[in-house]
Amino acid sequence: MEGFVAKHVHDYQNGRISRRRLIETLTLAATAFAGKGAGAAEQSGLDVALVNHVSYTCPDFRKAADWYAMVFNLDQVGATARDVALPFGNKGEKPYGVSADDVPLTHMIIRTRSPDAAAGNGPPRRKAKAVIDHIAFTVADFDRERAKAQLTAMGARNVRDGGPFSVYVDDPFGYEVQIGGLGVTAICGAETRATCGDNR
Amino acid sequence: MERFIADLVQGLDSGNIDRREFCKAVALAAAVYGAGDAAQAQAQRGFKIIGINHMSYTCPDYAKARDWYASVLNMKSEATRDDGKRANLMFGPEPGKGGSFLVARSPSSTASGSAGVKPGAEAVIDHVCYTVPNWDEARVRATLKAKGLDVTGRDGSLHVYDPFDYEVQIASAAVENAFRR
Numbered sequence: 001m002e003g004f005v006a007k008h009v010h011d012y013q014n015g016r017i018s019r020r021r022l023i024e025t026l027t028l029a030a031t032a033f034a035g036k037g038a039g040a041a042e043q044s045g046l047d048v049a050l051v052n053h054v055s056y057t058c059p060d061f062r063k064a065a066d067w068y069a070m071v072f073n074l075d076q077v078g079a080t081a082r083d084v085a086l087p088f089g090n091k092g093e094k095p096y097g098v099s100a101d102d103v104p105l106t107h108m109i110i111r112t113r114s115p116d117a118a119a120g121n122g123p124p125r126r127k128a129k130a131v132i133d134h135i136a137f138t139v140a141d142f143d144r145e146r147a148k149a150q151l152t153a154m155g156a157r158n159v160r161d162g163g164p165f166s167v168y169v170d171d172p173f174g175y176e177v178q179i180g181g182l183g184v185t186a187i188c189g190a191e192t193r194a195t196c197g198d199n200r
Numbered sequence: 201m202e203r204f205i206a207d208l209v210q211g212l213d214s215g216n217i218d219r220r221e222f223c224k225a226v227a228l229a230a231a232v233y234g235a236g237d238a239a240q241a242q243a244q245r246g247f248k249i250i251g252i253n254h255m256s257y258t259c260p261d262y263a264k265a266r267d268w269y270a271s272v273l274n275m276k277s278e279a280t281r282d283d284g285k286r287a288n289l290m291f292g293p294e295p296g297k298g299g300s301f302l303v304a305r306s307p308s309s310t311a312s313g314s315a316g317v318k319p320g321a322e323a324v325i326d327h328v329c330y331t332v333p334n335w336d337e338a339r340v341r342a343t344l345k346a347k348g349l350d351v352t353g354r355d356g357s358l359h360v361y362d363p364f365d366y367e368v369q370i371a372s373a374a375v376e377n378a379f380r381r
Contacts (some may be wrong), residue, residue, distance in 0.1 A: 045345065048273045058323035078381030097299065098298065127327045132328070136253040183296060186254070187278050
């Protein structure tokens, strides 16, 4: 911007453009620049690429981990005395839909710990006034009726419809889990996909 | 299986095999059949997971959460799904191609089929960690501080709180990876 202004001032001082032209040009440029600046400010956050992990805390992490491993065919890796990770794929694989090399597979960390354990290296965790009341997983080749039959066969509790295109089930600690296909999106959710013309 | 046993019985009756061979053959057939059935059942049991579709986040004021996640984590609110009680905040790959979203809800909003918030739940998702690609420590810290947030954690893995004191972790692939724990 500074270079642009300097050039036009130089032209004005050398008689190449009129005072009026200088004012018009600089007004237009400044307005456009301000608009870009405001846009940049709106986008000044961090671009998150994917969920890295969700931290799931329960009274018995082994029991929960076994359930998620069974239902979603997940491996359990890096187990300690109080937690274990369940990555959504095998080592070296990229997450679905991601081409970048620095976006790892999403994973669950299933743990048993105090609810007010420290966040990072900070003081004890604050008591949240918000809650993630359920989590929804995307699975391949989803079919609601088949999914319900599979879950029932696995002994899952409280299997029920989640609109026409997903199912809900409770994990061993009563946490609500939703399962659906790729067609359940932020634009065309599980409840409304029929009206979105998406029949997947 | 039935045909196989019928043939064995015929062999027994005709004297081609003795009783001992007959018993061993039936027992072996049952074991093989059972193992195969179990293996097949095992293979068909679980789902092939693709990723997290969405997380349902209930808080006292969805609009405040919507604006915070849009501002701090550049999530994009899908205008057609904002009904004054909830907003769908998209991030990652395109919708339908691996993209995820956070559903910010006020307490009066519950998804169809969902039980909503359960008081006294035994399990809780106590924080969510998001991957930021092209990690630049100074830039990430400066961005969070510019938003007025207190940042804890270590290089490559930072923690902040959202407006409702829900913990949010932001991390690089180098530091937060299931296979490098």
